[in-house]
Amino acid sequence: MTQTSAPVESATERAAEHAAGTPAVEVIGITKVFPGVVANDDVSVAFHAGEVHCLLGENGAGKSTLMNILSGMQQPDAGTIKVAGDEVEIDTPKSALDLGIGTVYQHPTLIPTFSVLENLMMGMGSGVRLPRKKTLDRLQEICKTLGIEVDPSAITGRLSLGQQQQIEIIKALWEGSRVLILDEPTSMLTPQGIAELVKLIGQLRKEGLAIIFITHKLREALDVGDRVSILRRGRLVGELDPEFVHSHDRDEVQNRIVSLMFGAEASDLANVAEIRDKIQGRREKRDLGSKPLLEVDGLTVQPKRGEVGIHEVTLTVRPGEIMGVAGVDGNGQRELAEAIAGQRRVSDGDIRLEGTSIVKMSVGKRQSFGLRYVTDDRKGEGIVAQIDVASNLVLKKIGQHPFWKRGGRTCNETIDSTAEELVEEFDIRCPSVKTACGTLSGGNLQKVLLARELAFDPKLVVYNKPTYGLDVKTTRAVRERIRTLAEEENVAALLISTDLEELLDIADRIAVLYRGEITGIVENEVGCEERVGRLMIGAHE
């Protein structure tokens, strides 16, 4: 190995190479360009057997492109791929499987009305009869190695999302893959589901598989990764090897990753100190008075499938205050946001805005009281993809003056001129306000949502993960806007975020949601990070 490889830089790295031997999969100098975007820019990574290798990066950093290249969905413009030391070409998903690379995609690929067995038999063999017996045997074999139990006759759609994902993993390993790619595997799971998945990944690692774990969540990378590679804007900006990850404590590893993520570009270096300051909670303290604007009082929402619901949530937001809601994703954030916005039935408790109970009011009525909701499901419910940007900007004003006349007639001129002003003000990049909204990029979609919610005299805005998946620049702009609105125009915010740094940056207080309950509310001040962290994993105050 050492004879053939290029001179390595440090003794520890050399030792690591020795220990791991030839990488199970290696990409060298991968470059992939899409119109206007370099998705992967000269990326070289080696994935080793018996290792969980996290690819960490924001949405749009190029993780998915790299994964698509490895799984045969896309072809690189330049660079080579080696599997077990041999150079290969992966031109279809089938050839990836043949080379022993199995992939579990973020979105389910199973047919929900089929049984588990039927799903597994799909695409197997070419005979007329379905290979029932053979499939059952193989299923049992895999289940035994993984240490899980699966009911082959269960209807797939009725299983929990975690169980469905186990089936996806079984499918990916069906032909004896030695490399398993998991694309954002925790995004649909409950905390319990995540715990099971982590256990399963541990088992796979013990079996000697190379696991590529793609995520944008730092915490997750810390939880499961042996090796962490950080992608940023298509470039590999750093890699932490297992020696470093396992020999340093969590905070040090986290700090190292954060500095890699932010410090990689010289132009950003100047900002690092500033960001650090903000993380330390150096925002000026403000006197917000004591009269609450929003009171959430013992709010309880029954969970839907795969959710935790919320249970007796009580919190207040004062005028001009930014109340952060921290917590690991899937701990009741969306339930809370939707209950306040009026999109979800509340089974118990009260919500008051300026002292008036709004809990029985419709979504539209609550809006007329100055309540706004910036949803995290931007494409799914935030916009109507097929209609133009202008109409989407007034989507919550349908039928209202001045965009619609008293009889319900549409005033296109008013809509368009207002839309043009908003596009200007919120820096929405679109060819024209007539462009179908669905063609906009994620960052611009979020600007459309923000413009719509913030333009028409909001009093209280519920932000649900407002910067999720946005690039650094847009993220910063969005945070500044939330903070400025609160400071200068007294617009209160309930800022739900799974990004603790964001909350430490701009929130005044931070409430922590854990399994649908508020485990504590802390002032955002120097050193509160640790308390929030403890609360996030369920330790009550």
Place this chain on the structure above:
Amino acid sequence: MTPELLPATEGGPGEAPADDNGALGRRMAGWGVSLFQALLPIILGMIAAAIVLLILGKNPIAFYADMFGRGLFNWEGLQDSIIRMSPLLLMAAGLIIAFTANIWNIGGDGQFLMGAAMVAGLGPALMESTPQWVAIILLIIVAFLVGGVWTIVPAYLKAKYTINEIITSLMMSFVGINLANLLIKGPFRSDETTVPQTFVIPYEKLLPDIPGTRIHVGVILAFVVVLIVHYAMTRTSFGMRLRVMGANPKAAVHSGISVFWFTIIGFFLSGALIATGAATEILGVWGYVRADWNPNWGLTLFALVFLARLNALATIPIVFFFAIITIGGHFACREVDLPDDFILVFVGFILLFMALTEYLTTGRIFRRMPGDLIAIRASQRRGAGDE
């Protein structure tokens, strides 16, 4: 409909939206495409039907001459074609409302026949006891309400429990068709005829004709309704709400639209207009309903409305052409001694070629839900109108 105006589906990163240059040229090209799409399938359909006629040993040229001669170029026939448009346009208007809101109202035939049976059943007695105009207005209102009420079960089940309305409206259609027959053969049955039918509204009490023609004023009603529906769907908050609901129900909830009530209202209006179509046909043409009468226009209009891309104005020429074919074709079939079924063979060919032409020119058809279709059209229109 130029493909690049359609919203692009999920693509690679950095996908650039279509630029805005050459709008005029594109619009002209758009009209050319539209004309091509309208004429080509008719020509292809005629060729295919001609082949069938030749195989049957009939002269296709004579057949088409009879068909268009009677349905379009003959004053009497042309009037018949225009009269036929009345129920068809009202039904089309009803379907457009439903499809815009992504409500699949499959039960048009049941709503239509329930309306027809009630009008013909109550009409003769009502005409005797009240002045003609009062009776006519009352009967149209009755049909409107009956058609609307006939949608309430599927509408409520969809709005409240998200039960698939395709199944429920179809089931209600079975009930409606057969209940209408039951009424005609039972309580509404005339004792003056051997074949079961309702009593007859006297000819002079039917809808009056436009002076100088045989065309009854129900046709005017139908045109007015189509114009109102078009205006409502494209230029009002009501239409916007239905469109948002049709294109993305989750966004409708999110933006504060009452999906429950707009589902009920949209479904109700759809059934109500379809049954109003039945009222104009009975009050304008027949005066009675025979047992087992069912023109089966519901599903044919389905296809026509889709080909008009849920644009109410565009249904006018399409419905007119369909009326010519049914009226002229009926005559032409008798001339060459063919059963009326041949008309449907011909119509079927045209619809098939329409679908194919659409696919070949735009690369997509019926793959989208109806709500998408109208939303796309509406935003394109908004775009075009401003340049």
